[in-house]
Amino acid sequence: MRKLMIAASLVALAVQAPAQAQDAALHAAVAADYRANLAGLFDHFHQNPELSGREVNTSARMAQELRALGYEVTTGVGGTGVVAILRNGPGPTVMLRADMDGLPLEERSGVPNPSHVRQTDMAGVEQPVMHACGHDVHITAMVGTARQLAARRARWHGTLMLIVQPAEETVSGARAMLADGLYTRFPKPDFAVAFHVMAQLAAGQIDIADTNVASSSDMVTIQVRGVGTHGAFPHLGIDPVLIASQIVVSLQSMVGRTISPLQPAVISVGSIHGGVKSNIIPEEVNLALTVRADTPEVRRQLLDGIDRVARGTAIAMGVPENRLPVVTRSATETTPATINDPATAQRVRAAIRGQLGADRVVQQPRQGMGAEDFAYFVTPESGVRGVYFNVGGTPADQVATAPSHHSPIFRITPEPAVTAGVEAMVTAAEALLQRR
Numbered sequence: 112m113r114k115l116m117i118a119a120s121l122v123a124l125a126v127q128a129p130a131q132a133q134d135a136a137l138h139a140a141v142a143a144d145y146r147a148n149l150a151g152l153f154d155h156f157h158q159n160p161e162l163s164g165r166e167v168n169t170s171a172r173m174a175q176e177l178r179a180l181g182y183e184v185t186t187g188v189g190g191t192g193v194v195a196i197l198r199n200g201p202g203p204t205v206m207l208r209a210d211m212d213g214l215p216l217e218e219r220s221g222v223p224n225p226s227h228v229r230q231t232d233m234a235g236v237e238q239p240v241m242h243a244c245g246h247d248v249h250i251t252a253m254v255g256t257a258r259q260l261a262a263r264r265a266r267w268h269g270t271l272m273l274i275v276q277p278a279e280e281t282v283s284g285a286r287a288m289l290a291d292g293l294y295t296r297f298p299k300p301d302f303a304v305a306f307h308v309m310a311q312l313a314a315g316q317i318d319i320a321d322t323n324v325a326s327s328s329d330m331v332t333i334q335v336r337g338v339g340t341h342g343a344f345p346h347l348g349i350d351p352v353l354i355a356s357q358i359v360v361s362l363q364s365m366v367g368r369t370i371s372p373l374q375p376a377v378i379s380v381g382s383i384h385g386g387v388k389s390n391i392i393p394e395e396v397n398l399a400l401t402v403r404a405d406t407p408e409v410r411r412q413l414l415d416g417i418d419r420v421a422r423g424t425a426i427a428m429g430v431p432e433n434r435l436p437v438v439t440r441s442a443t444e445t446t447p448a449t450i451n452d453p454a455t456a457q458r459v460r461a462a463i464r465g466q467l468g469a470d471r472v473v474q475q476p477r478q479g480m481g482a483e484d485f486a487y488f489v490t491p492e493s494g495v496r497g498v499y500f501n502v503g504g505t506p507a508d509q510v511a512t513a514p515s516h517h518s519p520i521f522r523i524t525p526e527p528a529v530t531a532g533v534e535a536m537v538t539a540a541e542a543l544l545q546r547r
Contacts, residue, residue, distance in 0.1 A: 134466055137259065137263070137466070137534060137537060137538075138466075140259060140262070141255060141259065141530050141533045141534050142530060144258060144259070144533075145255070145526055145529060145530050145533075148254075148255075148258075149254065149255050149529055149530075149533075150525070150526065152176070152251050152254060153247060153251040153529060154224045155172070156169065156172075156247040156250055156251060157224055157225075157226065157242050157247045157525075158224050158226055158227075158228075159226070159228060160212075160213030160214075160226050160228055160240045160241055160242045160246075160247070161211075161212065161213055161228075161230060161240060162212060162213060162214075162215060162230050162232045162233070162238065162240055163212040163232075163233070163277065163278040163279070163281045163283070163284070164190055164191070164212075164233050164277055164278045164281070164283075164284075165191075165212075165230060165232065165233065166191045166211050166212055166277050166278075167191060169191075169211045169212075169250065169275075170186060170191040170192070170193055170211070170275065170277070171186075173193050173211065173250055173253070173254070174186050174193050174195075174275075176254045176257075177193070177195040177254070177257055178195075180254075180257050180258055180261050181197065181261055182195035182196060182197050182261070182273065183195065183198075185296075185297075188274075188288050188291050188292075188293060188296075189276075189277065189284060189287030189288030189290065189291040189293070190277050190278065190284070190287055190291075191277040192274065192275060192276055192284065192287070192288045192291070192293075193273075193274065193275035194272065194273070194274050194275075194288075194293070194297055195257065195274075195275075196270065196271070196272055196273075196297065196298070197260070197261060197270070197271040197273075198270050198271075199264050199267060199268055199269060199270070199271065199544075200268045201268060201269070202267070202268035202269025202270070202544055202545065203269045203270075203302065203543060203545070204269060204270040204271075204272055204298045204300045204302075205269065205270070205272065205300060205302045205303075205304065205540050205543045205544050206272040206273075206274060206302070206303040206304070206488070207253065207256060207271070207272070207273050207274070207303075207304050207305065207536055208273075208274045208275075208276055208303060208304070208305040208485060208488065209246075209249040209250045209252065209253035209273075209275055209276065209305070210249055210250075210275075210277075210279035210305075211246055211249070211250045211275055211276065211277060211279075212246060212277055212278055212280050212281075212284070213226075213240045213241055213242045213243070213244075213246065213247075213280075214240070214241055214242075214243045214244060214280055214517060215232060215238035215239065215240060216239060216241040216243045216517070216518075216519045217239035217241065218239070218241040219519045220241075220514075220519070220520050220521060220522040221520070221522070222522050226240060226241050226242065228240045228241075241519065241521075243516065243518060243519065243521045244280065244516045244517060244521070245307065245308035245309075245310075245504060245516070245521075245523050245528075247525075248308040248502075248504065248525060248529055248532060249305075249306070249307070249308065249532070251525070251529050252306075252528075252529050252532035252533045252536065253273060253275065253536075255529065255530075255532075255533035256273075256532075256533050256536040256537055257273055259533060259537045260537055260540055260541075263541070266541050267540065267541045267544035267545065268544060269544045269545075269546075270298050271540065272297060272298060274288065274293070276288060279484055281443065281444055282328060282443075282444055282445060282446040282482060282483075282484040283484070284484065285446075285484040285485065285487040285488055286484070286487050294493070299495070300488075300495050301495065301496065301543075302455060302495065302496050302497070302498070302543045303485070303488045303489050303495050303496070303497045303498075304459065304497070304498050304499075304536065304540065304543070305485050305497075305498075305499050306500050306501065306502050306532055306535065306536065307483070307499070307501050307502070308501075308502050308503075308504040308523055308528045308532065309502065309503060309504060310504055310505050310510075310513040310514065310515070310516060310521060310522075310523060311478055311505070311510060311513055312473075312475070312501055312502070312503035312504065312505070312510065313503045313505065313506070313507035314503045314504055314505055314507070314524050314527035314528060314531070315467075315471060315502075315503055315527040315528075315530075316471050316472075316473055316502075316503040316531075317463055317467060317471060317472050317473070317500060317501070317502055317503075317531065318472075318473050318474065318475050318500060318502075319451075319456055319459060319460045319463070319472065319474065319498070319500040320451055320456065320474060320477075320500070321451060321453045321456050321457065321474075322450055322451055322453060322456075323405050323448060323449070323450050323451075323477070324449045324450065324477075324499045324500075325448060325449035325480075325482050325483035325485075325486070325499070326377075326403040326404060326405050326448050326480040326481065327402075327403065327404050327405070327407075327410045327445075327446060327447050327448045327482065327486075328401060328402070328403055328444070328445065328446050329401070329402040329414060329440055329441065329444075329445045330399070330400070330401060330402075330440070330441040330444035330445065331399075331400040331401075331402055331417055331438065331439065331440050332397060332399050332400070332438070332439045332441075333355075333358065333397070333398040333400070333417070333421050333436050333437070333438050333439075334395060334397055334436060334437040334438075334439075335351045335354050335355040335358065335385075335396045335397070335398065335436050336394065336434045336435070336436065336437070337349040337350055337351030337352075337354060337394060337395070337396075337430065337434070338394065338434070339391065339392055339393055340392045341390065341391065341392070342389065342390035342392055343390065345392060348392050349428065349429055349430055350392050350428075351385060351392075351393060351394065351395055351396040352385055352386060352392070352393065352396055353428070354425055354428050354430065354436075355385065355398055357424050357428070358398065358420060358421055358424050358436075359380050359383070359398070361420045361424055362378045362380070362400075362416075362417065362420055363378065365378070365413075365416045365417075365420055366378055366413075369412065369416060370409060370412060370413070374404075374405070374406065374409050375403070375404065375405045375409075375480060376404050376409050376412075376413055377401075377402070377403040377404075377480050378400055378401075378402050378403075378413060379400065379401050379403075380398055380400050381399055381400065381401060382398065382399035383396065383397070383398055384396065384397045385397060400417070402414060402417070403480035403482065405448050405480075407447070407448075410447075410448075417438060418438050421436040422435055446482050446483065446484040446486050446487065447486045447487075447490065448482075448486060449482075449483045449485050449486040449497075450486070450489075451497060451498050451499060452489070452496035452497055452498065454496075455497070455498050455543070456498050458542060458543070459498045459500070459538075459539045459542060459543070460472060461542075462538050462541070462542035463534075463535050463539060465538075466534060466538040467531070467534060467535065467538075471531075481516075483499065485497065485499050500535070502528055502531050502532045502535060503527070503528065503531070504523035504524060504525075504527075504528040505523070505524060506524060
């Protein structure tokens with residue numbers, strides 16, 4: 112019996128040794144690729160960001176990089192989107208996604224390679240542009256992932272589908288690509304995987320949740336209408352500034368008193384505009400809100416409640432029926448919650464833990480209610496099983512003071528973020544791209 116046990120152990124070691132060598136080879140290959148190619152590519156993308164829907168040069172460069180690696184590349188999908196296909200025999204189809212748009216911010220991050228770009232947005236307004244959410248990390252890592260998976264075809268079987276998505280920041284690019292035939296013109300994926308670099312996570316760590324990853328998001332505007340008058344004679348008009356102010360306060364009361372305290376919910380008023388002079392009570396004030404929830408039920412409660420509060424507050428302030436507030440929910444800046452498929456998340460987590468080590472794979476409580484239009488690729492109706500995870504981008508001793516995403520001082524330490532993203536995405540893809 113002892114001889115049999117020793118023999119079995121030797122066989123197990125013999126089987127494990129090539130896998131361990133291959134895992135070490137992946138780590139070494141990614142590190143070498145960063146030094147030779149990806150570091151320069153990241154600098155290029157960081158210094159040349161483009162706004163949502165205007166990612167013409169970024170799209171062209173990504174198409175060029177992927178085509179050079181032997182992928183079948185299609186451009187112009189959903190506007191500026193790119194789809195790259197690599198077929199490798201029978202097996203499942205796995206889609207890997209990276210978003211590529213920047214934000215209308217003037218960079219003050221202090222990094223040595225800042226953006227000085229200005230660009231005209233979709234509304235015709237010239238804006239400064241910055242990669243203030245790390246999408247430069249995502250697309251750089253996509254190229255690195257594409258290179259490693261092309262070189263490692265002996266380790267996986269099936270169809271690899273890479274998509275470079277526009278307009279994530281306006282949560283409209285995913286729907287645009289789907290509307291342009293992403294799941295009909297190209298192989299429909301069995302699995303979809305993506306990651307987001309996180310400033311509030313130690314560089315090189317991977318955070319994979321089993322279920323909810325991001326909240327739903329809805330952009331809502333409220334046109335508050337009153338009756339204008341002289342500021343010294345307020346009784347002769349109806350003050351929309353006062354009504355708007357009461358609506359803002361009442362909306363927060365609604366979250367605290369009509370939504371279960373065990374359910375996440377946020378209504379934030381990000382914009383108030385009205386009036387032109389201190390002694391003129393205006394006719395109109397406009398509010399712009401973002402609304403976040405983790406379930407369809409709470410989402411509906413919030414949206415219905417906004418209508419009720421706006422209308423009720425105006426009626427209480429004496430606004431006539433023909434001047435009641437107009438509440439509009441954006442048809443484009445909207446997305447459901449992003450929810451991982453639990454079984455697939457566990458499968459991907461086990462694979463990444465095996466590659467990177469258990470100490471680098473974590474499950475942290477969510478720190479906010481950010482939204483992500485990756486949700487459209489993995490809706491229950493689609494049948495596509497999705498996994499979305501976070502990759503750390505800040506040195507561990509700086510996480511507590513790291514600037515927020517969407518800030519002009521946002522910054523990422525690129526090398527550990529990009530290389531961890533590539534290793535994790537390659538490992539996830541190989542774990543899912545196995546013969547049925």
